Amino acid sequence: MGERSERIAGASVTLLDVAKAAGVSLATASRALNGSTRRVRPDLHERVLAAAESLHYSANAQAQAMARGRTNIVGLVLSDVADPYFSSIAAGAIRAAEEEQLVVTMACTFGREERELEYVAALRGQRARAVIVVGSRVQDRGLLDRLAAEVREFEQAGGRVAFVSQRKIPADTVVVENRGGAKALAEALCGLGHRRFAVLAGRSDLLTARDRTTGFREGAARAGVRIDAADVVYGGFTRDGGYAAMIELLDRGTEATCVFAVNDVMAVGAMAALRDRGVELPSGMAVAGFDDIATLRDVTPALTTVRLPLEELGAGAMAMVVQEPAEQPRIRRVRGEVVLRESTPLLA
Amino acid sequence: MGERSERIAGASVTLLDVAKAAGVSLATASRALNGSTRRVRPDLHERVLAAAESLHYSANAQAQAMARGRTNIVGLVLSDVADPYFSSIAAGAIRAAEEEQLVVTMACTFGREERELEYVAALRGQRARAVIVVGSRVQDRGLLDRLAAEVREFEQAGGRVAFVSQRKIPADTVVVENRGGAKALAEALCGLGHRRFAVLAGRSDLLTARDRTTGFREGAARAGVRIDAADVVYGGFTRDGGYAAMIELLDRGTEATCVFAVNDVMAVGAMAALRDRGVELPSGMAVAGFDDIATLRDVTPALTTVRLPLEELGAGAMAMVVQEPAEQPRIRRVRGEVVLRESTPLLA
DNA sequence: GCCCTGCAGGAATGCGCATTCCCCCACCCG
């Protein structure tokens, strides 16, 4: 039980230790290390820094947070980091956070949407400075209300909240112009000569998926093309969902010359399905996606899609929560850009 | 300045508020909410819970951490979440953390390796319970020593540390059998009839890249095939690195019938380069990668690779830091599995 | 009927730090 074992037990160096070593008071040590409004005489300042250095002092962030009444924590809630869409957004957010000296804690719902609630609550417990909820998929009215309540609670406690890609809850939001992007895409595809489309629409309860479907329909309509309900297939928002939906479409027998999957990952699944069914690409079927996932830029034929500045979405949300809150929820719109590639050749 | 504005100012409900509302002491409220060794009379217990509920009480995690002397934070340090390799590992770690009620904070070095140091130091400041460093690329001897020192410091303070994929610093580590996997891959490719290989070796200062190159050479040697130094091209460990290396190889003029890129992302870049140069795949050149990145499973021709259980790497590291520390650093070995696909057809 | 034991509630303490308040001292002005 001597001093030695106490140190081994994990007792870390405190500010008081530093102060003693420097021969100053705790207050002075604190001021020297943090640079408060009060100034410290240069020689003492120096001594404190030297003492801290030699003792390997590391300020206890918890204690600082408590004394200051705020933290540098920002929570990031998303459905799955392994999904390239989300991981890109996360990367953007993290990059932006670093510039602001913020610490990012990440939580994934992995499809269980009620966890969004738990995480926001947990982050309130952490007294996180802000929370960013990416691509909330909450649809259930009750759940949505509870999430909205939790968000209010979080804000009541002085925290900032931003969403990426939702519009149900009144809060700062980075809105992706899914509808506009899909519309532009449809118009471009019509410009290539297509007159008959199929849509792999993903989950019908996802706002993002719905918006893209709607926008695509609008764009087609604008070019005088109607999309038959029979040519719209719902399913998972994933690669396998795209695969399955494409198979179903083929089984039904479609006359479409071009299929639009509401995201790139699904489009790739659809391409796999087409190949498995012996359809030649792109001659046998044109395929388009959405997002322009970087990792998928080398699939063949190269995928026509709508490019989204994913990292900017995350960075933009971070920027919003760093700013002072506005009276009105802020909306930051992000546009996509149609990128035509080989998967949708000019129709002969 | 009435009560109302005080609440707006962000003052949150404290345990004391709950205790008062329930008509009990702070100690009792604490015991009721946390279930300590001491028990609370059922009716009081009930009252406290009800009060906490109605006040929307959320315990201040910082204060709890300070009072308890420990946190539930685990830090995850990696180079880039947007990279599918790392994001998969992160997903595994996060999933495992959730089961243990741990909060994951993530930091990315984005290629600046010295940040690993800063982050480990910062996590010590957070009094994180553990830190997991994934794929440390630190090579510089000085930096490495400082990282090792920082790690010791962290452990001194009572924290747990684990690495994924390194072997320079004595600490719990999840080791990927890069060498063995690459060796097995080379043997399999030789089995397909190849006798002349090229290697896109990535960054020469990355242990992972080097091990894979070495292993591949060993495997080939075992089948009696020597790989010429001229057929090994170094470059970035990224898609663009793979592309550039492949171009360089083609410009040099290689006689290889099969090119091994030390990771899938590079392999995809190489495939793009080959296509751009008019080489037909897989007939004109066989291509193999490493990792079996999920997002890339649908490239054409389907990529032969070594499948790594990426999520398990993250989860395994998390499991290690949750366990009690051993006297000796633990090593957890993870094997890869050769997956032959169409990108490496049987040679005629 | 009394004392001892065990249980449970409450007051008090301390975690590590920022910050406020107090006070001393040096310097400047008159």
Added chain:
DNA sequence: CGGGTGGGGGAATGCGCATTCCTGCAGGGC
């Protein structure tokens, strides 16, 4: 040379909570 002023050091306070210690009370054994 005295009083005023300001800069800066140090003691004390409090952040929100877990936990220890103290105390009161009920129940059981003699």
